[in-house]
Amino acid sequence: MQKVLVSGSAGFIGGYVVEELLKRGYAVVGIDNYSKYGKVTKSYDSHPDYHFVEGDARDTELMTRLLADCDHFIAGAALIGGISYFHTYAYDLLASNERIMASCCDAAIEARKSGRLKKMTYMSSSMVFESATEWPSYEGQEREVPPPLSSYGFQKLAVEYYAKAAWDQYQLPYTIVRPFNCVGAGESRALGDEEILSGNVKLAMSHVVPDLVQKIVKGQDPLHILGSGDQVRHYTYGGDLARGIVTAMEHEDALNEDFNLSTAESTSVMQLAEAIWKKIKGPGVPLNVVSDEPFEYDVQRRVPATDKAKRVLGFEATTSLDEMLDEVIPWIENAIKNGTI
Secondary structure: OOEEEEEOOOOHHHHHHHHHHHHOOOEEEEEEOOOOOOOOOOOOOOOOOEEEEEOOOOOHHHHHHHHOOOOEEEEOOOOOOOHHHHHHOHHHHHHHHHHHHHHHHHHHHHHHHHOOOOEEEEEOOHHHHOOOOOOOEOOOHHHOOOOOOOHHHHHHHHHHHHHHHHHHHHOOOEEEEEEOOEEOOOOOOOOOOOOOEEOOEEOOOOOHHHHHHHHHHOOOOOEEEEOOOOOEEOOEEHHHHHHHHHHHHHOHHHOOEEEEEOOOOOEEHHHHHHHHHHHHHOOOOOOOEEEEOOOOOOOOEOOEOOHHHHHHHOOOOOOOHHHHHHHHHHHHHHHHHHOOO
């Protein structure tokens, strides 16, 4: 049985990744320091092929020990959040994530020399395309456009430089994956949350879907949105992203390649708000909207090319926005009742 180390395993996307790995028959070691949400429980915590280590990915000695008998490493540990998170923790995102990545690469380089590690799969982000002026954003465009302006986007671009530099100098094989706008159940309010209001509702410091759902569930009317609502995103189900990430990890043609992982469907923020409003309020209830001043790094268009992942990996994100909302809305409603969002 092959073994995979997943850093950030208690995180939002990390949880989906662990589930996918276990489903495919891998033994999984997860590491997380619970810094974002605090201690969380997962459905697979008692799975016989899952072992969890509470620890910090910046601990290079620990990471090296954990990687010693692993075949793969999915490096997902990072400080990460939505647009308000980028601003609140602009320095911490950059400084902490650089330390995490350097530690993970150091450990992987050592494990590759002395162990059985086959490859490191790096979790990048759609934010590497933050400064794009033409769409769709294709693999390779991140080195053709100006660098990202946000510290988060810049650091995620640096992750990709780490991957290529570790290969150039130490022949550490890699695959880079860029998830686009993950949607799913399991995201809670971050620890260290700042008081950021949108109308009369405190933002969850996460992503647009949970924030819009909680506003509507809490009765906000008119509904406050950031900016005009014309911002375009590709909302992609966490289970689909995990399937793409694990496929990229194990696919022989993914060696030293990078992939956008995303639905091919574009949705504006206004279209998203209308869909959520209708599902919660029902048909016939008019939607009234107030546009608040957007954050500085609220990218207007984030549109990926998805043909490379389809051609090389055979991967397509197939879950519709309607299906995602049917799962996410009840989860957020329950989280609101429990006070976790």
